[in-house]
Amino acid sequence: MVKISKNFTSIAPYYDLLMKRINYREWMFYVESFIKAHRKTTRSILDIACGTGNGLMNLRENYEIYLAFDRSIEMIRVFKKKIDRYASHSPIIFVADARKIPLLDNSVDVAFSIFDSLNNLLRPKDLKKTFKEVYRILSHGGVFVFDLNTVHVLKEKWGTKTRIEEDEDMVSIWRTRYHAGVSELHITLFVRKENGRFIRIDEIHRERGYNRDEVLSMLKDAGFRITEAYEHLTYSPPKKDSFRINYVAVK
Ligand SMILES: C[S@@+](CC[C@H](N)C(=O)[O-])C[C@H]1O[C@@H](n2cnc3c(N)ncnc32)[C@H](O)[C@@H]1O
Incomplete structure (x- = not known):
């Protein structure tokens, strides 16, 4: 029988x-443009659901304090190894859940969360809880930038499909199924090890799609004074059939 690992563990x-085609540099340039639009100076910045740290490590501006956390200890482990090798600054990295952030009230200037990470919150009440937590830890005038996949992309684009990607040392199979607002992605990886043999890894990832109006209303309820939504990687309003929406909220 196939062993299914907990999400973001064996895959870490x-x-x-797997993400080598993602242009994190461009993505973070976009995130930082919102930060600069809303703040003159920023001392501290937090990457929520940082994974292996690709967001934080691609920031261009200089800050005094870098913080990052993720629920998966395995993702954090990979991030920490990379920091040892490349980083000029030393971020404070920890394991935590976005619904209960172990930071003091009003303690961080900017928070961001990229790459559908918050779609992993499968119940709207968990997304609401997260927004309240982020609001609590942000300082007055603090900015929160994040993106979310829409219901449309999970239902229509991801739908029920199978996709296969091949590399010299890895084959990945991506099987998606959409049901009742949630997309279930079964990832199977075959990875070639040093001895030439392949190992198999299976994980199931789930995402709930969120639409603009419900997200903006949750942000308002959490207390944010300014809330904005953009078609991802643009400065235009989202469209009816947007795949991913970028949000900006100011405390
Ligand atoms: C698609 S990965 C994105 C990682 C990283 N932000 C990036 O852009 O590469 C989603 C990440 O969200 C994390 N995650 C999911 N639910 C979380 C939660 N409730 N609290 C903290 N991290 C969470 C997962 O462990 C995973 O590392």
Whole structure:
């Protein structure tokens, strides 16, 4: 029988290889443009659901304090190894759940969360809880930038499909199924090890799609004074059939 690992555990050492086509540099440039639009100076910045740290490590501006957390200890482990090798600054990295952030009230200037991470919150009440937590830890005038996949992309684009990607040392199979607002993605990886043999890894990832109006209303309820929504990687309003929406909220 196939062993299914908990999401973002067995896959963690191969996550960066799977994401090698993602332009994190451009993505973070976009995130930082919102920060600069709303703040003159920023001392501290937090990456929520940082995974292996690709968001934080691609920031261009200089800050005094870098913080990052993720629920998966395995993803954090990969991030920490990369920091040892490349980083000029030393972020404070920890394991935590976005619904209960172990930071003091009003303690962080900016928070961001990229790459559908918050779609992993499968119940709207958990997303609401997260927004309240982020509001609590942000300082007055603090900015929160994040993105979310829409219901449309999970239902229509991901739908029920199978996709296969091949590399010299890895084959990945991506099987998606959409049901009642939630997309279930079964990832199977075959990875070649040093001895030439392949190992198999299976994980199931789930995402709930969220639409603009419900997200903006949750942000308002959490207390944010300014809330904005953009078509991802643009400065235009989202469309009816947007795949991913970028949000900006100011405390
Ligand atoms: C698609 S990965 C994105 C990682 C990283 N932000 C990036 O852009 O590469 C989603 C991440 O969200 C994390 N995650 C999911 N639910 C979480 C939660 N409730 N609290 C903290 N992290 C969570 C997962 O462990 C995973 O590392």
